[in-house]
Amino acid sequence: MxxxxxxxxxxxxxxxxxxxxxxxxxxxxxxxxxxxxxxxxxxxxxxxxxxxxxxxxxxxxxxxxxxxxxxxxxxxxxxxxxxxxxxxxxxxxxxxxDIDEATYxxxxxxxxxxxxxxxxxxxxxxxxxxxxxxxxxxxxxxxxxxxxxxxxxxxxxxxxxxxxxxxxxxxxxxxxxxxxxxxxxxxxxxxxxxxxxxxxxxxxxxxxxxxxxxxxxxxxxxxxxxxxxxxxxxxxxxxxRIDEILAHRERVAQLYLEKLKAIPEIILPHVDADVKMSWFVFVIRFAETVNRDLVMERLSKRGIGCRPYFTPIHLQPFYVERFGFKPGDLPVTERVAEKTLAIPFFNSLTEEQVDQVVAAIQEEIEHAKEQVNL
CATH class of the missing domain: 3.40.640.10 (Type I PLP-dependent aspartate aminotransferase-like (Major domain))
Structure with a gap:
């Protein structure tokens, strides 16, 4: 796990x-x-x-x-x-x-x-x-x-x-x-x-x-x-020790950025030049050709924690019922939300664990593509 x-x-x-x-x-x-x-x-x-x-x-x-x-x-x-x-x-x-498609x-x-x-x-x-x-x-x-x-x-x-x-x-x-x-x-x-x-x-x-x-x-x-x-x-x-904590998270983020960049079906987090990022979660975004939900389901079965981040607020049942929001109201938000996935991210995550996560993601992307081709 x-x-x-x-x-x-x-x-x-x-x-x-x-x-x-x-x-x-x-x-x-x-x-x-x-x-x-x-x-x-x-x-x-x-x-x-x-x-x-x-x-x-x-x-x-x-x-x-x-x-x-x-x-x-x-x-x-x-x-x-x-x-x-x-x-x-x-x-x-x-x-x-609506959101900016690069920074969210x-x-x-x-x-x-x-x-x-x-x-x-x-x-x-x-x-x-x-x-x-x-x-x-x-x-x-x-x-x-x-x-x-x-x-x-x-x-x-x-x-x-x-x-x-x-x-x-x-x-x-x-x-x-x-x-x-x-x-x-x-x-x-x-x-x-x-x-x-x-x-x-x-x-x-x-x-x-x-x-x-x-x-x-x-x-x-x-x-x-x-x-x-x-x-x-x-x-x-x-x-x-907040500086130490943030440095640990920066280390893990950089490992992911380096090891995931070779997977063409993944859009990595974008960090603007004007900001210093404080890494809360590490969220990847899949290309339109990848079934995010299938990858997420199979990663979970392998014991790799992952969650969709975020499900749009305006499409939550309570908000739909109260305000009448519908799909298409915020097209960029909805398009991004359908493909984003948070993957394991915490201070003590090791490089070996990062490698396991990256390998599993790559394998499950290939599996998802095969399912589409079937």
């Missing part, structure tokens, strides 16, 4: 978690505050507000920015469903823009045509760890007085023209699920330079309590979106 992903946990993580357990302070404690300060410093912003997931972080930002019923937020359908669901949580409407990020040339008087924000997703074109997005946001919410959940350490993602819009969110570059088990964090947004998010994540912190004093609608101390301890240990 070669799994699709796996966390990178060392003795340091275990020691810090045990330190928390021994302290008896399991929530809203010093490890949470330490992790938040470390994240703010890492991104280069004034504020970091930890929470229990990236989804919660995105939801809080939508609420804190006053985006509500009937408002529109421009975003991508080529993403995990949370980046659109967070808009619906506040009864606003996601407006999907929002096609910035199509955004302006989707802006209406109801548009309140642009929510770019740095897909698979590749930063979106933030220059064009910020220019449009400035022109039309829109918020910019960076979904950086897949892109910690990624850079756009030398500046780290998360701090390039009005606010950003990172996520730390076990398949991410670094993990806190479950967890996420908001980063921002906006004092008002930070204050509101501190309150919203903690049941709407005011800044005075008085117990059972709630000044607004809030949620239990807090990060616990054990998760924060994991975050501290992981962030201490």
């Amino acid at each position: 070669i799994p699709l992903s796996g966390p990178d946990i060392t003795q340091r993580e275990k020691d810090l978690v045990m330190e928390v357990l021994d302290s008896g302070i399991l929530g809203l404690g010093p490890k949470m505050r330490q992790f938040e300060q470390m994240m703010a410093d890492y991104v280069g912003v004034k504020h970091a507000i930890s929470c229990n997931s990236g989804t919660s972080g995105l939801h809080m930002l939508i609420a804190a920015m006053g985006i509500g019923e009937g408002d529109e937020v421009i975003t991508t359908s080529f993403s995990f469903v949370a980046s659109a669901n967070c808009i619906l949580f506040e009864r606003a409407v996601p407006v999907f823009v 990020n929002l096609d910035v040339t199509q955004i302006e045509a989707k802006i209406t008087e109801k548009t309140k924000a642009i929510l770019p997703v740095h897909v698979f760890g590749q930063p979106a074109n933030m220059d064009e997005i910020r220019a449009l946001a400035s022109k039309y007085n829109l918020w910019v919410i960076e979904d950086s959940c897949e892109a910690i350490g990624g850079e756009w023209k030398g500046a780290r993602v998360g701090g390039l819009g009005d606010a950003g969110v990172f996520a730390f699920y076990p398949n991410k570059q670094m993990t806190t088990g479950e967890g996420g964090i908001i980063v921002t330079d906006n004092d008002e947004i930070a204050e509101l998010c501190h309150s919203i994540r903690n049941q709407g309590r005011g800044e005075d912190g008085l117990w059972l004093s709630h000044v607004r609608l809030g949620y239990n979106f807090r990060m616990d101390e054990m998760s924060a301890a994991l975050g501290v240990a992981q962030l201490e």
Whole structure:
């Protein structure tokens, strides 16, 4: 078995978690505050507000920015469903823009045509760890007085023209699920330079309590979106060695890029010259002649972890039922999504395992071609 992903946990993580357990302070404690300060410093912003997931972080930002019923937020359908669901949580409407076929990020040339008087924000997703074109997005946001919410959940350490993602819009969110570059088990964090947004998010994540912190004093609608101390301890240990973690992932990515380039039926990830990639997953795309689903099925039977990345949000049953989306609405997104596949990718993946994966992919492509010819 070669799994699709796996966390990178060392003795340091275990020691810090045990330190928390021994302290008896399991929530809203010093490890949470330490992790938040470390994240703010890492991104280069004034504020970091930890929470229990990236989804919660995105939801809080939508609420804190006053985006509500009937408002529109421009975003991508080529993403995990949370980046659109967070808009619906506040009864606003996601407006999907097609993607750039090379980077799989929002096609910035199509955004302006989707802006209406109801548009309140642009929510770019740095897909698979590749930063979106933030220059064009910020220019449009400035022109039309829109918020910019960076979904950086897949892109910690990624850079756009030398500046780290998360701090390039009005606010950003990172996520730390076990398949991410670094993990806190479950967890996420908001980063921002906006004092008002930070204050509101501190309150919203903690049941709407005011800044005075008085117990059972709630000044607004809030949620239990807090990060616990054990998760924060994991975050501290992981962030201490984030450069090492990202370097391991870069090593594995380069192995794949070198060994897969000889297979003509595979389109390899494209990395723009203006960005520093933060490798979240390694996603290949098959040529039109290859049956992706057949290859995926047979790889899985061989014990090689793989998943389609992504299934378009606008074609998810709930979105089709609610909004009437149909095939053909976002042709590039749909064409790409039919052929993309995430293959095993994690820090400790060895060159021998990479060779096994590459050989298996090549064999199964040949098998799929034979099935077509039959």
